[in-house]
Amino acid sequence: MNFKGRDIVSIKDFTKEEILHILDVAEEMVPIAEGKEKSNLLHGYIMASLFFEPSTRTRLSFEAAMKRLGGNVIGFAQPGTTSIMKGESLADTIRTAESYCDVIVMRHPMEGSARMAAEFANVPIINGGDGAGHHPTQCLLDLFTIRKEMGSIEGNKVALVGDLKYGRTVHSLAYALALFKADMVFIAPPQLQMPKEVVEECKKMGVEPEMRDNVDDISDIDVLYVTRIQKERFPDPEEYNKVAGSYRIDIDTLKNAKEKMIVMHPLPRVNEISPAVDSTKHAAYFRQTFNGVPVRMALLSLVLGVVD
Amino acid sequence: MKELKVQPIKDGTVIDHITPGRALKVLKILGIEGKEDSIISIAMNVVGKRGKKDIVKIENRELEAKEVDKIALIAPNATINIIRNYEVVEKHRVSIPDEIIGIVKCPNPNCISNSNEPIETRFVVTSRKPLKIKCYYCEREPDMEKIDSLII
Numbered sequence: 229m230n231f232k233g234r235d236i237v238s239i240k241d242f243t244k245e246e247i248l249h250i251l252d253v254a255e256e257m258v259p260i261a262e263g264k265e266k267s268n269l270l271h272g273y274i275m276a277s278l279f280f281e282p283s284t285r286t287r288l289s290f291e292a293a294m295k296r297l298g299g300n301v302i303g304f305a306q307p308g309t310t311s312i313m314k315g316e317s318l319a320d321t322i323r324t325a326e327s328y329c330d331v332i333v334m335r336h337p338m339e340g341s342a343r344m345a346a347e348f349a350n351v352p353i354i355n356g357g358d359g360a361g362h363h364p365t366q367c368l369l370d371l372f373t374i375r376k377e378m379g380s381i382e383g384n385k386v387a388l389v390g391d392l393k394y395g396r397t398v399h400s401l402a403y404a405l406a407l408f409k410a411d412m413v414f415i416a417p418p419q420l421q422m423p424k425e426v427v428e429e430c431k432k433m434g435v436e437p438e439m440r441d442n443v444d445d446i447s448d449i450d451v452l453y454v455t456r457i458q459k460e461r462f463p464d465p466e467e468y469n470k471v472a473g474s475y476r477i478d479i480d481t482l483k484n485a486k487e488k489m490i491v492m493h494p495l496p497r498v499n500e501i502s503p504a505v506d507s508t509k510h511a512a513y514f515r516q517t518f519n520g521v522p523v524r525m526a527l528l529s530l531v532l533g534v535v536d
Numbered sequence: 537m538k539e540l541k542v543q544p545i546k547d548g549t550v551i552d553h554i555t556p557g558r559a560l561k562v563l564k565i566l567g568i569e570g571k572e573d574s575i576i577s578i579a580m581n582v583v584g585k586r587g588k589k590d591i592v593k594i595e596n597r598e599l600e601a602k603e604v605d606k607i608a609l610i611a612p613n614a615t616i617n618i619i620r621n622y623e624v625v626e627k628h629r630v631s632i633p634d635e636i637i638g639i640v641k642c643p644n645p646n647c648i649s650n651s652n653e654p655i656e657t658r659f660v661v662t663s664r665k666p667l668k669i670k671c672y673y674c675e676r677e678p679d680m681e682k683i684d685s686l687i688i
Contacts, residue, residue: 317653340648340673344655359646361674 232533235346236354238362239400244407251372253526253535254519260296261521269534270299276329277303278321279356280312280336285495286356286365289520290333290528297525302328319348326351331532352531363397366494367404369523373516374410374451377490381408385448387440389415390455390475390500392422397494398455399426406433413449415440417471420461443475447484452477452510453492454500478502482510492516548574548595550617550624555610556581559590561687562607562614565639568594601628606639608632610683612667632661636669640678640686647674657688 229249239247259265275294279287283305291301303325304310312321318336322345325332332349334342335356342355342362357363375381386405392398392414402422405412412430414422414437421439430437446452454477462468476499477491490512493501497513505511529535554562559578563569570576575595581588590611604616608630618626638656642649649657649671658672670677678686 318648318651319653319655336648337646338648338651338674339644339646340642340671340675343673344648344653347655358648359674 229536230533231530231536233352234531235342235352236364236527236531237342237346238355239364239367239404241364247368247371247404247407250368250523250526250530251375253530254368254372254522255376257522257525257529261293261518261525263296267296268298269529270294270297270532273299273331273528273532273534274329275299275301275303275528276325276332277301277305278325278332278334278336279303279305280307280318280334281357282306283335283356285517285520286335286363287333289517290354290356290365290524293521293524293528296521297529299528303333318345322348322353331528354527354531357397360394360396362400364400365520365524365527366397367400368527369516369520370401370453370492370494371404371408372523373492373512373519374490376519377512377515378450378488381405381410383410384450385411385413386451386453387413387415387446387449388422388453388455389443389477391420391457391461392416392455393420394458394461395455398453399423401453402426402430402437403433406430406435409433409435411435412437413440414438415443415475417441417457417475420457420471443477443481445484446481446489447486449489450486451490451492452485454497455494456496456498456500472499476500476502477505479504479508482508485510543577544622545575545577545593545595545619546622547620548593548597548618549599549604550619551592551594551599551604551607551611552589552615552617553584553586553611553613554590554592554607555613556588556590558610558684559592561610561684562590562592564687565607565610566599566603572597602633605630605633606636609636609639609667609669610687632664632667634661635659635672636661639688640669640683641688642671642674642676643678643682643686644671644674644676647671647676649673 260267326349333354339359339361342358346353491510493513574597577593579591636659659669662668
């Protein structure tokens with residue numbers, strides 16, 4: 229499988245086989261990501277990390293991934309220190325950055341920005357989030373986490389909880405899970421339920437998602453994927469408090485959970501998961517965060533053509 | 537024959553069966569501003585055999601099929617007639633191209649194509665019947681009933 233020079237813009241650009249290959253390569257990277265093995269796989273390569281928007285996990289894990297593999301990183305974490313403040317276009321910024329590096333990782337607040345950057349750049353572009361658009365590396369690390377924790381992606385009942393309407397990353401995840409024929413349950417307040425098009429797309433792919441509006445009974449769930457319900461979606465703060473409160477995952481929510489059920493969250497969390505859950509065997513979100521490193525190592529090595 | 541309110545032309549192009557009310561937008565898409573030498577006649581809301589329609593006649597200029605296909609987005613039933621010496625020598629329907637570039641803007645205000653980047657708007661045709669398009673950049677699908685308001 230040849231990934232050399234490919235852009236990673238959307239999960240939909242990849243086949244199931246390609247996704248599995250990325251996850252397999254990521255698996256091999258785990259000991260290096262953990263610091264148990266040293267590697268110089270990407271020695272002499274430079275990654276430009278262009279973050280036009282705040283990020284903790286995506287940026288740090290990409291930089292850690294590159295450095296763990298012996299590569300170098302240049303870039304910025306806030307556009308305030310660059311010529312963007314002078315009105316330079318993204319297209320020009322990309323053309324400038326690519327002349328200094330071998331691969332570009334970017335996060336930008338506008339949808340479609342990564343797709344556009346890929347048109348201008350000759351080096352591979354990896355999308356670290358484009359506004360409310362795609363976040364393919366998050367999707368891949370989520371799949372990696374499910375496979376690692378549960379043994380496989382298929383055969384699990386995965387519940388996506390929270391704001392399913394606006395979160396495009398959840399839409400991508402639903403698409404990817406449908407690709408693997410995982411059973412899905414969409415749990416959200418009616419006003420934030422999964423858009424019709426996404427549900428239809430899942431059905432076309434042979435998966436019939438179940439819709440629920442509460443987390444009262446999760447006894448049939450294998451993977452509980454929690455997302456943040458954003459305050460700004462509610463005109464009335466009272467209403468927000470009520471809704472957000474009723475989807476909060478706490479010890480009580482987990483009382484009937486399957487022994488091996490895992491709770492995932494892309495983080496940052498605000499109040500969606502009680503800190504008391506952190507110490508339970510169900511909490512997989514910090515391991516999920518770590519998994520960002522081997523998955524991003526795999527992607528960097530693949531698009532740079534160092535690994536086939 | 538009451539159908540045609542405008543004179544036949546000797547040489548040029550007649551775009552017939554334009555969706556009523558959209559003749560001016562058709563001209564805009566074709567980049568015809570009236571500054572050209574050609575005589576341009578526009579008839580709007582003409583009652584034809586199949587109901588109302590708009591007609592545009594451009595004298596002494598033969599439009600290329602590819603050029604005219606751009607109007608398929610707003611006038612899917614339009615026909616192009618090439619006239620030479622008062623005779624129709626070529627007649628064909630517009631066909632929707634695979635991609636629509638630089639004609640409509642993306643309805644998503646946060647789409648990169650609505651910023652000051654050096655790119656043209658670009659839509660991929662995802663379905664022809666019914667016509668559906670998707671922004672190449674942000675993947676938003678505009679409401680085709682409101683497509684008029686998105687023409688650049």
